[in-house]
Amino acid sequence: MNARLALDRLLESQTGIEVTRGGIDASVDAFLARRLNELKLVSLEDYLPRLSAQSGELEVLLNAITVTHTWFMRDPGQLSIVSSLLERREPAGPPLRVWVPGCATGEDPYSIAMLAEQASRAVEVLGSDINSAALRRAAAGVYGSWSVRDIIDVERYFERGERSTFNIAPRLKRHVRFERHNLLEPVLPGDWDLVLCRNVLIYLSRERARGVVERLAEALAPGGYLLLGASEVVFEVPQQLEATYVAGRLALRRVAGSAKMRAVPPAASSLVARAPGRAWEAPLPALPRSAVDIAEHRPPAAAPSPSPGVDSLLTRGHDHLDRSELPEAIIEYELAAELDPTRAEPHMYLGIALYLNGALEAALHELRAAVFLDAALWPAAFYLAVCHEGLGQLEEAQREYRHVVRVAARGAGPSLPRRHSAWHDDLLDLARKRAGSAA
Missing domain, CATH: 3.40.50.150 (Vaccinia Virus protein VP39)
Structure with a gap:
């Protein structure tokens, strides 16, 4: 087995950490380059036997690669x-x-x-x-x-x-x-x-x-x-x-009085299953696209994907969403968010799909995650405001609309598929009106 793959599997089995998430793989690479030199080891194969639970070397590795980024009164x-x-x-x-x-x-x-x-x-x-x-x-x-x-x-x-x-x-x-x-x-x-x-x-x-x-x-x-x-x-x-x-x-x-039991996985996507039955009318069409947009949209053939698999899942989700197939879209976006939970776009689109399906509370959770991961992704903040409106939280809605206007005024904007380009202008215009700002 490849030595680096063996190390990755060891970390996952001992700690649950997947090194492909959140840039940890880069931290592992930097640590290994330094540590092999410190220990005067020639290769990673020579280092792996040192990672026994008794040696203390695994603790040294974990101290170097785990994320400690935090601050007081966060969120x-x-x-x-x-x-x-x-x-x-x-x-x-x-x-x-x-x-x-x-x-x-x-x-x-x-x-x-x-x-x-x-x-x-x-x-x-x-x-x-x-x-x-x-x-x-x-x-x-x-x-x-x-x-x-x-x-x-x-x-x-x-x-x-x-x-x-x-x-x-x-x-x-x-x-x-x-x-x-x-x-x-x-x-x-x-x-x-x-x-x-x-x-x-x-x-x-x-x-x-x-x-x-x-x-x-x-x-x-x-x-x-x-x-x-x-x-x-x-x-x-x-x-x-x-x-x-x-x-x-x-x-x-x-739940008070609940016995300690193991979770039973739901038969279908948990977020879809928990969506409320009532319908909710969107203030705008979901994600409008035209036949011209579809014909002209051609992804560059040679462009590498930063997150293999996520982009294709997002595309499938967009296709379902454009056809108003909300449960199917939600499943695709859930899979994309699972594959790369540190990327903002899957959370944003999952939040939009949940909102359109009437699951306002679940949508709030996803849209907050998107804004947390990328503050410049103002369409997520827009739909966050719309969800707050639907729940009667008008002060929170106004705050998010103002955030949309501020971010757009700075020239910051998301890089999203061409099929959604017209959608941006409509959302921004509506955000300006609802925030009481001059267009």
């Missing part, structure tokens, strides 16, 4: 769920017990401690990660200015350190602890009121991600909540979880 809209859960508890009651798997350098756990202080509620937070180097940084609680950029009152939560660093206040550190943990292993003990696992599943294979969600569901106390990242899609929700909304955002809740 405040989702953190409003945490604030809402804290405010529901009695001030003198037991602490909210929170587990943050994949916590990286600790910004999310400490953010929760800050929210608890703001709400005058007790909290106990456990942050875990497979990256031991990141956990050491988390336990130290020393951060740079980039990590704290979204905190308004920095002096309230940090002490100034040397060389423009910020040290977490000791009173916050008392509520947070850290532990190394591999999400493929049994869950950490404790009936958790909240599990916040953001931007972890996007690096795992679909089967591994499904197993992780099952285990996280079992770790919840009855009535506890599981929150995932904006760019993550749950294709198979375990039976003991139900989708609900807290503070206007999607959450998965452990």
Whole structure:
């Protein structure tokens, strides 16, 4: 077997990580080039035997390639769920017990401690990660200015350190602890009121991600909540979880009194199966195209695809969507999003198809993921606004319409198929009108 393929399979079997996701393969290449030289090894074949669980070399590799990109108060809209859960508890009651798997350098756990202080509620937070180097940084609680950029009152939560660093206040550190943990292993003990696992599943294979969600569901106390990242899609929700909304955002809740059981995969696409039965009329035709567009559209024969397979799935989805075959389009877009969950376009088109099929809540989830992955993809923000309108969330809708106008005014725009070129002008014109901006 090819040595690099053997390494990739080892990583997937031990951690669930697929190196083709999120640019991890480039990190692996850079690490190997440096590490082989450090160890004075001639080839990758010489390095592989060192990756036994007992040697510690696998830990060195994981510390180098796993993603630790995060910051304080990331995605405040989702953190409003945490604030809402804290405010529901009695001030003198037991602490909210929170587990943050994949916590990286600790910004999310400490953010929760800050929210608890703001709400005058007790909290106990456990942050875990497979990256031991990141956990050491988390336990130290020393951060740079980039990590704290979204905190308004920095002096309230940090002490100034040397060389423009910020040290977490000791009173916050008392509520947070850290532990190394591999999400493929049994869950950490404790009936958790909240599990916040953001931007972890996007690096795992679909089967591994499904197993992780099952285990996280079992770790919840009855009535506890599981929150995932904006760019993550749950294709198979375990039976003991139900989708609900807290503070206007999607959450998965452990059904009170549910037995611990394994998830049963649905017979068909889970998102299609959960779509509500009522129809919803789009403000514009779905994705208009003309016979001229079809005749003139010829993909360049020699152009390499950055994500093999995704483009063909998107094309098939577009064909179904243009024929108003919404369930079929949803399936194609789901497959494209699964194949490359870090690419924004599959999430955007899946969100549009779900919206047209009447599944506004599910559409919101996908469209938020698209905007999170590519802020310049303003058609996703447009349909996000339309979904908010349909749900009666007019303030959120206005915010998204204004975002569309701002992005378009900067000249930033998506690179989408020719068949959708006329669609852009129509959406932008409508966004300007609804945002109250002059065309």
